[in-house]
Amino acid sequence: MHCNDHHHENKNYSRRDFLTKTSLGLGALSLGSMISPVNAYGQSEFLNLLDSEKMKLPHFVPKAKRVIYLFQSGAPSQLDLFDYKPKLNEMFGKEVPKSIIGEQRLTGMSSGQNSFPMAGSLFQFNQHGQSGAWMSELMPYTSKIVDDLCFIKSMYTDAINHDPAMTMIQTGSELPGRPSIGSWLSYGLGTDNKNLPEFVVLVTKGKNGQPLYSRLWGNGFLPSQHQGVQFRSGKDAVLYLDNPPGVSSGIREEQLKSLEKLQRIQHADIGDPEILTKISNYEMAYRMQTSVPEVMDVSDEPEYIFDLYGEDSKNPGTFAANCLLARKLVEKDVKFIQLYHRGWDQHGNLPKDIKKQAKETDQATAALIQDLKQRGLLEDTLVIWGGEFGRTNYSQGMLKPDNYGRDHHPRCFTIFMAGAGVKKGITIGATDDFGYNIAERPVHVHDFQATLMHLLGIDHEKLTFKFQGRRYRLTDVHGNVVKEVLA
Amino acid sequence: MLTEFLDFLGSLHPLIVHLPIGIILLTIAIDVFMRNKNNSVHRVITMGWFFTFFTGLLAALFGWFLGDNGYYFESQINIHRWSGIALVSLSFIIWVLRYINFRFSKPFNRSLNLTTIILLMVTGHFGGEMTHGQNYLFENLPYIEKEISLVKLSEAKRSKADSLMVYEDLIHPILEEKCMACHNQNHAHGRLNMSAFESMVKGGNSGAGIKKGKPYESLIYKRVSFPHDHPKFMPPAGVPLSYDQIATLEWWIDNGAEKQIPVTSVRNDAKIQRMIEMQYGLDLKEKTFLETLKLASPSPERLNSIQGEKYFFRYLNPEQSFMDLKFTKKEIKTKDLINIQKVKKNIVWLNLMDCMLKDDHLSYLNDFPNLTRLKIQKNPLITNKGIEALKNLENLSELNLYGTQVSDAALITLGQIQSLKKLFLWNTRITPQAIADFKAQHPDIEIVAGL
Numbered sequence: 001m002h003c004n005d006h007h008h009e010n011k012n013y014s015r016r017d018f019l020t021k022t023s024l025g026l027g028a029l030s031l032g033s034m035i036s037p038v039n040a041y042g043q044s045e046f047l048n049l050l051d052s053e054k055m056k057l058p059h060f061v062p063k064a065k066r067v068i069y070l071f072q073s074g075a076p077s078q079l080d081l082f083d084y085k086p087k088l089n090e091m092f093g094k095e096v097p098k099s100i101i102g103e104q105r106l107t108g109m110s111s112g113q114n115s116f117p118m119a120g121s122l123f124q125f126n127q128h129g130q131s132g133a134w135m136s137e138l139m140p141y142t143s144k145i146v147d148d149l150c151f152i153k154s155m156y157t158d159a160i161n162h163d164p165a166m167t168m169i170q171t172g173s174e175l176p177g178r179p180s181i182g183s184w185l186s187y188g189l190g191t192d193n194k195n196l197p198e199f200v201v202l203v204t205k206g207k208n209g210q211p212l213y214s215r216l217w218g219n220g221f222l223p224s225q226h227q228g229v230q231f232r233s234g235k236d237a238v239l240y241l242d243n244p245p246g247v248s249s250g251i252r253e254e255q256l257k258s259l260e261k262l263q264r265i266q267h268a269d270i271g272d273p274e275i276l277t278k279i280s281n282y283e284m285a286y287r288m289q290t291s292v293p294e295v296m297d298v299s300d301e302p303e304y305i306f307d308l309y310g311e312d313s314k315n316p317g318t319f320a321a322n323c324l325l326a327r328k329l330v331e332k333d334v335k336f337i338q339l340y341h342r343g344w345d346q347h348g349n350l351p352k353d354i355k356k357q358a359k360e361t362d363q364a365t366a367a368l369i370q371d372l373k374q375r376g377l378l379e380d381t382l383v384i385w386g387g388e389f390g391r392t393n394y395s396q397g398m399l400k401p402d403n404y405g406r407d408h409h410p411r412c413f414t415i416f417m418a419g420a421g422v423k424k425g426i427t428i429g430a431t432d433d434f435g436y437n438i439a440e441r442p443v444h445v446h447d448f449q450a451t452l453m454h455l456l457g458i459d460h461e462k463l464t465f466k467f468q469g470r471r472y473r474l475t476d477v478h479g480n481v482v483k484e485v486l487a
Numbered sequence: 488m489l490t491e492f493l494d495f496l497g498s499l500h501p502l503i504v505h506l507p508i509g510i511i512l513l514t515i516a517i518d519v520f521m522r523n524k525n526n527s528v529h530r531v532i533t534m535g536w537f538f539t540f541f542t543g544l545l546a547a548l549f550g551w552f553l554g555d556n557g558y559y560f561e562s563q564i565n566i567h568r569w570s571g572i573a574l575v576s577l578s579f580i581i582w583v584l585r586y587i588n589f590r591f592s593k594p595f596n597r598s599l600n601l602t603t604i605i606l607l608m609v610t611g612h613f614g615g616e617m618t619h620g621q622n623y624l625f626e627n628l629p630y631i632e633k634e635i636s637l638v639k640l641s642e643a644k645r646s647k648a649d650s651l652m653v654y655e656d657l658i659h660p661i662l663e664e665k666c667m668a669c670h671n672q673n674h675a676h677g678r679l680n681m682s683a684f685e686s687m688v689k690g691g692n693s694g695a696g697i698k699k700g701k702p703y704e705s706l707i708y709k710r711v712s713f714p715h716d717h718p719k720f721m722p723p724a725g726v727p728l729s730y731d732q733i734a735t736l737e738w739w740i741d742n743g744a745e746k747q748i749p750v751t752s753v754r755n756d757a758k759i760q761r762m763i764e765m766q767y768g769l770d771l772k773e774k775t776f777l778e779t780l781k782l783a784s785p786s787p788e789r790l791n792s793i794q795g796e797k798y799f800f801r802y803l804n805p806e807q808s809f810m811d812l813k814f815t816k817k818e819i820k821t822k823d824l825i826n827i828q829k830v831k832k833n834i835v836w837l838n839l840m841d842c843m844l845k846d847d848h849l850s851y852l853n854d855f856p857n858l859t860r861l862k863i864q865k866n867p868l869i870t871n872k873g874i875e876a877l878k879n880l881e882n883l884s885e886l887n888l889y890g891t892q893v894s895d896a897a898l899i900t901l902g903q904i905q906s907l908k909k910l911f912l913w914n915t916r917i918t919p920q921a922i923a924d925f926k927a928q929h930p931d932i933e934i935v936a937g938l
Contacts, residue, residue, distance in 0.1 A: 056805035057805070058802075058803060058804065058805070059805055060804065060805070061777050061778075061803045061804055061809060062803060065811075189801075190801070192799065192801065192813075193799070193815075194799075308938075333813075370938055373935060374889065374911070374913040374935055374936075374937050374938060375864070375887075375889060375911070375913070376862065376864060376885075376887040376889060376911035376935065379860075379885065379909070457803070
């Protein structure tokens with residue numbers, strides 16, 4: 001150990017402490033052994049040396065090994081898709097009773113309205129399957145598989161605007177800066193396939209609506225190898241992955257090896273754990289040069305599979321194509337696959353716009369679940385479909401017999417899940433007759449997150465990371481597992 | 488008449504008992520804190536000891552009557568009774584010594600005061616245990632795990648919930664605590680002896696104790712569920728049966744009131760199951776094989792055989808003994824299977840999909856005792872012949888065969904696997920008719936064979 005002058009500037013953390021702690025883990029470190037990053041790598045995360053709970057992962061035998069989260073950004077209207085409220089049709093155009101709205105804060109977009117006319121859905125609802133789940137005509141394909149689904153109709157959240165609400169459901173906090181669900185899982189459970197990232201993000205191309213920020217799949221304060229990696233449609237699925245022209249694979253490998261040596265010297269010198277992350281990122285990138293093109297290639301898929309997912313599935317970057325890709329990634333044991341589909345934020349013209357949205361997602365969602373099922377993958381894969389909050393029962397703007405809009409509504413919304421460890425053909429929770437408040441079994445976003453972790457074998461109260469003097473977890477200080485969901 | 492009067496006096500015990508407590512403390516306080524005592528102070532102290540003795544004597548006497556009426560077990564009262572009597576005797580001696588102006592040395596006086604206080608605390612504590620329950624003292628401390636169970640089950644019994652009996656482990660202890668002080672072999676009030684099953688069912692002077700299947704006609708159930716001010720309400724003194732205990736009793740009688748009903752049969756009633764789970768800290772949920780399996784981690788030598796890029800595994804439990812293993816390469820060889828065999832005890836999930844697995848290879852999988860999930864899909868060389876080897880996997884619950892060449896005859900082999908719950912047969916040669924027949928024969932096995 002030698003001494004660098006610039007370290008003396010940092011009076012808060014003694015160099016000696018630093019090196020003693022970080023060098024402990026170095027001996028055990030080997031790049032190849034990523035079986036359990038907790039054992040191989042956890043030691044070097046000097047801030048978390050004491051987090052012995054993490055060593056015992058998973059906390060119990062998991063039901064799910066992987067998650068596909070079909071995130072519907074913009075907040076789909078539960079009242080036009082799943083949550084059947086004939087009362088709203090009966091009272092179409094009448095004011096929402098004051099007692100129902102209560103103290104609810106409204107967004108600036110509709111709080112100035114003189115009138116809050118109730119807007120019953122223009123779409124036909126029917127019961128489906130043996131479970132008798134109500135579904136609107138907008139989702140004909142999903143309607144056919146309701147007996148495989150678990151609906152939660154009593155979800156609620158704290159935030160009323162998109163960005164905080166999305167940040168909330170993805171990271172457990174309205175404020176940016178916390179790790180995303182997928183990052184927590186990557187940190188806690190490690191990889192099942194070291195040739196691909198644990199956390200992959202697929203965004204539907206060409207959609208407008210609420211912006212998506214990469215921090216939604218960010219690692220927050222966790223080491224950066226746990227961040228989500230976005231796979232794009234088109235030639236370069238992962239940016240800057242290919243070798244520059246004229247550089248062969250052999251040269252590249254040699255170059256990376258030399259670079260690693262330099263990085264190790266640097267790490268021994270200043271002990272920044274992010275240097276190790278960097279090494280593993282380079283390694284991952286190198287391996288992905290072959291694994292990514294392989295997994296992105298759908299030319300082997302038979303025609304009937306494309307038929308199943310719908311015609312969009314042949315057009316890379318669409319929701320359907322991403323669903324098909326998600327299945328391929330699941331087959332490769334990628335742990336967390338996050339899809340984003342934007343455009344559900346229908347403040348006006350809802351009946352027209354939601355049709356288009358539903359058409360884009362319905363068939364592929366149902367196809368994905370069925371395809372996973374026939375391959376036996378639904379046994380250990382959890383599929384989630386849902387947005388960040390719900391939409392109001394009253395019309396934003398003028399209510400017409402054939403047109404309305406709906407504003408943001410955090411008090412209730414619907415999501416559905418399918419697969420590993422989740423009960424089939426069941427609906428949990430209910431809203432009141434006006435579809436405004438929860439009448440039965442409220443499920444907070446943190447409860448949903450706790451349940452998700454539980455299905456993966458994690459006690460959400462035990463998976464923590466110490467940062468800035470305190471231990472953080474996905475659910476912060478909240479969250480209860482929704483036992484009713486568990487099969 | 489006399490007994491009733493004595494019972495009445497007994498019930499005055501809690502009222503009287505706090506008088507000597509207060510007087511002792513006040514007397515000792517005066518003795519300790521007043522310096523330069525003149526004669527009248529000394530007289531006050533002597534008087535204090537007299538009143539301590541006098542009220543203490545009454546309390547002890549009433550306490551004796553209360554203890555004698557049979558609502559408490561001797562084992563519960565013993566220490567309380569005798570330390571109380573010692574306290575009264577001690578206060579009598581101190582009073583007499585003070586009265587005859589015996590000269591106390593300072594240390595002697597201090598030790599007398601101290602002994603009195605200690606005796607007072609002991610007596611008070613055991614009295615408190617009787618009225619407020621065994622662990623009243625610490626139960627409300629923060630950070631103390633609250634004892635939920637009113638009637639305790641030993642840790643050993645709790646861990647074997649499957650072998651518990653409703654009567655022996657739940658009902659009998661409740662009756663023992665609440666009823667048997669008065670209704671036992673030697674002391675059968677109303678000629679009812681509840682200490683044995685048969686005599687309890689038979690009942691006493693008022694009629695049959697229990698009518699099997701009819702809780703509302705069973706005297707024992709009726710008496711404990713009366714309004715508390717009903718003259719026939721039982722138990723007449725002490726803490727009544729809790730709501731949960733009464734409900735447990737009701738459920739048991741309703742379900743036949745047999746001696747040999749296992750506790751697990753409460754699974755027929757979610758409400759009572761939850762109630763009993765909470766009350767006794769039990770987990771009565773039906774356990775899967777893995778939930779009951781206890782295994783040690785594989786030894787380093789055994790682990791050595793599956794090192795390297797070809798094999799990937801992770802542990803599924805914090806004890807690091809259940810392994811989920813997959814083969815990562817495109818083509819598996821016999822020696823790979825021999826390597827995997829080295830950790831066969833620990834493998835609970837095994838994934839050998841899409842790796843050119845052959846029929847011969849499967850014979851290496853025939854004795855994986857804890858394997859519950861086997862994925863050998865997308866191996867087009869697998870036929871019925873290979874499947875034969877799998878019928879010895881006695882804990883296999885899930886088998887994925889999609890994309891193999893198995894045909895209808897394989898179902899006969901698969902039907903022999905008793906533990907099988909799920910079967911994936913998409914893209915095989917198995918016909919829909921064979922699946923329909925198999926489903927009829929094995930309604931518990933779920934088959935997924937495509938859309």
